[in-house]
Amino acid sequence: MSKFRNKDGKPAPAINTSSLPDIVFMLLFFFMVATTTKEIDPLVKVHPAQGVGVTDLTPFKQRSTVDFVYLGEPLSGDVSKFDKGVAVQYDGLLHPDGINYIGRWKMAKFNDKPAEMTDPKENIITVFKADEKVPMGIIFSAREILRDLDFNSIAYSASEMGNKNDYSIREQ
Amino acid sequence: MSKREVPEINAGSMADIAFLLLIFFLVTTTMDKDTAYLRKIPKKVETEQPQVPVEEKNIYKIVINSKQVIQARDSIINPEDISTLNSRIKHFYTVNRDKKVDRALNYPYYAFGTKELYTNNLRNQENRLGALESQEEIDDKTEKMIEQTLMAIDKWQEKLDMMNLYSQYSGKKEMPEIAFEAHIRLESFVDTDYSAYVAVQSEVQRAVTELRDEEASALFGTTWTAMNRYIIQNELEDTPELRVYKEHTELIETLYPLRLIEVKPKR
Numbered sequence: 001m002s003k004f005r006n007k008d009g010k011p012a013p014a015i016n017t018s019s020l021p022d023i024v025f026m027l028l029f030f031f032m033v034a035t036t037t038k039e040i041d042p043l044v045k046v047h048p049a050q051g052v053g054v055t056d057l058t059p060f061k062q063r064s065t066v067d068f069v070y071l072g073e074p075l076s077g078d079v080s081k082f083d084k085g086v087a088v089q090y091d092g093l094l095h096p097d098g099i100n101y102i103g104r105w106k107m108a109k110f111n112d113k114p115a116e117m118t119d120p121k122e123n124i125i126t127v128f129k130a131d132e133k134v135p136m137g138i139i140f141s142a143r144e145i146l147r148d149l150d151f152n153s154i155a156y157s158a159s160e161m162g163n164k165n166d167y168s169i170r171e172q
Numbered sequence: 173m174s175k176r177e178v179p180e181i182n183a184g185s186m187a188d189i190a191f192l193l194l195i196f197f198l199v200t201t202t203m204d205k206d207t208a209y210l211r212k213i214p215k216k217v218e219t220e221q222p223q224v225p226v227e228e229k230n231i232y233k234i235v236i237n238s239k240q241v242i243q244a245r246d247s248i249i250n251p252e253d254i255s256t257l258n259s260r261i262k263h264f265y266t267v268n269r270d271k272k273v274d275r276a277l278n279y280p281y282y283a284f285g286t287k288e289l290y291t292n293n294l295r296n297q298e299n300r301l302g303a304l305e306s307q308e309e310i311d312d313k314t315e316k317m318i319e320q321t322l323m324a325i326d327k328w329q330e331k332l333d334m335m336n337l338y339s340q341y342s343g344k345k346e347m348p349e350i351a352f353e354a355h356i357r358l359e360s361f362v363d364t365d366y367s368a369y370v371a372v373q374s375e376v377q378r379a380v381t382e383l384r385d386e387e388a389s390a391l392f393g394t395t396w397t398a399m400n401r402y403i404i405q406n407e408l409e410d411t412p413e414l415r416v417y418k419e420h421t422e423l424i425e426t427l428y429p430l431r432l433i434e435v436k437p438k439r
Contacts, residue, residue, distance in 0.1 A: 017184075017187065018183070020186075020187040021183065021186035021187045021189075021190050024187055024190035024191055024194055025190050027194055028190055028193050028194040028197060031194065031197045031198060031201065032197055034203070035197070035201035035202060035203055036201060036202060036205070037200060037201050037202075038200060038201060038202050049366055049367040049370035049371070050367070050370075050371070050374070051209065051370050051371065051373065051374030051377070052374050052377070052378050053374065053377040053378045053381045053397075054207035054208060054209060054374075054377075055207060055208060055209065055210050055404070056205055056206075056207055056401075056404075057205070057206040057207060057208055058205055058206070059404050059405045059407070060404075061206065063407075063408070066206075068206075071366075125210065127206070127208050129206075130366045131366065132365060132366055132367030132370075133365055133366065133367070134365070134366040135362060135363045135364065135365065135366070136360045136361070136362065136363075136364045136365075136366060136369050136437060137361075137362030137363065137437055139366070140360075140362075140436050140437055143213055143434075143436075144436070146213060147213045147214075147215070147216060148216070150215075152212055152213040152214070152215065153210070153211075153212060153213075154210075154211055154212075154213060155208035155209060155210045155211065156208055156209045156211065156366075156369070156370050156373055157206065157207070157208040158207060158208060158209060158370045158373075158374065159204070159207060160207055161374075167251070167254055167255075167367065167368075167371040167374070168367060169240050169251040169252075169254070169365065169367050169368045169371060170240060170365055170367065170368075
């Protein structure tokens with residue numbers, strides 16, 4: 001009857017796991033190559049805008065010639081404390097002056113680097129990573145400050161739209 | 173001496189170490205890439221001279237209001253039809269291309285450069301430079317004029333080089349050049365949503381990129397997008413390919429320039 005019963009009472013042979021490290025290392029290397037490090041922990045909620053034909057910023061990040069400015073609703077704290085409900089995040093800091101702080105922040109970043117490592121001002125790109133509901137007025141005030149300081153390369157962050165052919169624009 | 177036996181190292185915990193590293197990388201990295209539209213802020217110019225207004229036909233005006241409704245020239249576009257902007261902008265660029273007569277009046281005209289024209293202009297400027305430098309007294313005014321002439325020489329030399337490159341690849345003797353004033357003017361309101369603004373940027377970028385890719389495939393057999401990506405990735409290296417690609421993209425960008433003026437909102 002019992003065809004599968006272990007007749008001689010021997011224990012099941014152990015599975016050979018000597019190739020397990022190889023497999024895990026393969027996975028590890030895959031993830032090391034395919035991902036990029038996180039910039040900073042976000043303090044504002046950013047739902048990215050959609051677009052086609054965007055430029056990949058990875059090469060600029062490797063040369064560290066980009067500065068990110070995050071704009072959106074704060075994740076914690078009182079929304080009404082911020083002008084128009086939009087908090088502006090600079091390198092892990094929500095500044096109470098909002099967008100008007102951008103000039104001082106850029107100058108400090110520019111002067112902090114040793115002189116032989118700084119790129120010319122026009123090569124450093126300021127990327128606005130804004131939530132889709134952020135009003136453009138804020139970004140234009142930032143543009144004006146940056147123009148007066150000669151940081152005249154900017155970028156509007158957007159995620160690649162992919163196959164779905166629809167911009168997510170708020171209807172009113 | 174007796175041969176000592178080397179004890180085998182126990183590799184059983186290797187997998188644990190690898191898992192630990194794997195999980196560390198999973199937590200600290202992200203998959204999504206940062207992508208954006210690169211733009212330049214024009215430099216501040218202070219002149220007392222009144223600016224000559226640009227002709228209406230050379231402007232493609234797009235206005236986005238605070239309700240995300242778009243006006244492109246005379247037509248109103250609702251947010252859901254925004255992808256029609258692509259073909260409208262392409263039309264703006266191409267309607268008068270290769271046309272010398274019977275042109276659409278309300279769209280930018282094209283100029284047709286030839287090798288002879290550019291060579292002549294170059295020679296004229298060189299003669300002028302010679303005349304200026306041989307003057308006995310060189311005062312401030314002459315110095316300024318010499319400077320201007322040198323800039324003009326550079327400009328015409330650049331154009332001549334592009335013309336040579338264009339005729340070498342296309343076999344044509346004339347290079348169509350869109351009116352130098354032709355531009356897209358993007359106006360927004362203070363309360364315009366970022367997503368709507370970016371959507372218009374996206375449509376402008378798409379229209380110009382498609383035109384450029386088409387032209388680049390016809391001339392060089394590769395797309396402008398591919399060449400541009402190569403340039404961005406290998407900017408710091410000095411390979412012969414990079415130099416060739418830079419020349420090629422420069423020509424394509426002269427044929428289809430992206431001139432986008434973003435106007436500061438007033439309301």
